[in-house]
Amino acid sequence: MAENHVLEIRHLSKSFGKHVVLRDIDFTVDTGDVTCIIGASGSGKSTLLRCINMLETPTTGEILYHEKDITDKGVNVPAYRSKVGMVFQSFNLFNNLTVLENCMIGQTKVLKRSKEEAKKNAMKYLEKVGMSPYINAKPKQISGGQKQRVAIARALAMEPEVLLFDEPTSALDPQMVGEVLAVMRTLAKEGITMIIVTHEMAFARDVSNHVVFMADGVIEEEGKPADIFGNPQKAKTQEFLSRFI
Numbered sequence: 148m149a150e151n152h153v154l155e156i157r158h159l160s161k162s163f164g165k166h167v168v169l170r171d172i173d174f175t176v177d178t179g180d181v182t183c184i185i186g187a188s189g190s191g192k193s194t195l196l197r198c199i200n201m202l203e204t205p206t207t208g209e210i211l212y213h214e215k216d217i218t219d220k221g222v223n224v225p226a227y228r229s230k231v232g233m234v235f236q237s238f239n240l241f242n243n244l245t246v247l248e249n250c251m252i253g254q255t256k257v258l259k260r261s262k263e264e265a266k267k268n269a270m271k272y273l274e275k276v277g278m279s280p281y282i283n284a285k286p287k288q289i290s291g292g293q294k295q296r297v298a299i300a301r302a303l304a305m306e307p308e309v310l311l312f313d314e315p316t317s318a319l320d321p322q323m324v325g326e327v328l329a330v331m332r333t334l335a336k337e338g339i340t341m342i343i344v345t346h347e348m349a350f351a352r353d354v355s356n357h358v359v360f361m362a363d364g365v366i367e368e369e370g371k372p373a374d375i376f377g378n379p380q381k382a383k384t385q386e387f388l389s390r391f392i
């Protein structure tokens with residue numbers, strides 16, 4: 148097994164009652180990979196990311212993080228989530244906390260960093276996403292694009308090894324999509340390992356090195372962006388992509 152496998156998803160299936168939502172999902176993420184997961188609504192993309200972040204428990208299969216199965220009993224889930232962080236479509240900021248406090252709380256509670264250290268680190272990442280002028284604002288005082296940039300800074304402040312994004316721009320007004328994608332492009336260029344569920348096909352094509360196309364709970368096709376977007380092999384992939392032309 149190569150040493151640079153960060154995550155290996157093996158034979159992962161997930162059912163809700165009798166409803167099979169994910170079926171025998173297999174894929175591998177290496178250090179520095181930017182994997183984009185595309186597919187129609189209801190194909191299981193969010194459930195897959197939620198399994199990888201341990202917000203859902205797989206029905207069967209394994210999720211290996213550096214060869215250790217994180218679905219095993221006794222795994223410290225908050226510690227794992229500090230390594231494999233998640234950015235949500237709906238931001239999930241704490242509305243009663245300021246921008247700065249949102250970016251500190253995980254560091255102090257989970258990583259047991261001192262307030263000074265957490266603040267210094269939060270400021271570093273808020274600056275990186277262009278949100279340092281807003282540290283004392285509450286989430287309701289800033290725009291959706293700004294909220295998402297704060298959510299990205301919050302995730303980065305934990306210094307994760309992998310960042311998961313579930314349709315990070317889908318809840319945004321069109322004029323705010325660009326500012327969030329620009330931040331994500333910067334992270335990709337810096338070599339941060341990311342798994343991104345997105346409907347932004349131009350972005351996926353540009354930024355990823357691996358594209359996973361899901362349909363009805365299975366990986367229908369996967370490969371390099373130039374192949375998936377330029378020369379899709381499966382009828383379902385062709386049909387899905389034709390909607391974006």
Ligand code: ADP
Pocket residue numbers: 163166168186187188189190191192193194195
């Ligand atoms: P996507 O993100 O690709 O739109 P989802 O992973 O959200 O797809 O959903 C895949 C399927 O799983 C859908 O049919 C959805 O209704 C179902 N599903 C997701 N979460 C739950 C849940 N907690 N309970 C029951 N069904 C669910």
Ligand code: MG
Pocket residue numbers: 192193194314
């Ligand atoms: Mg979804």
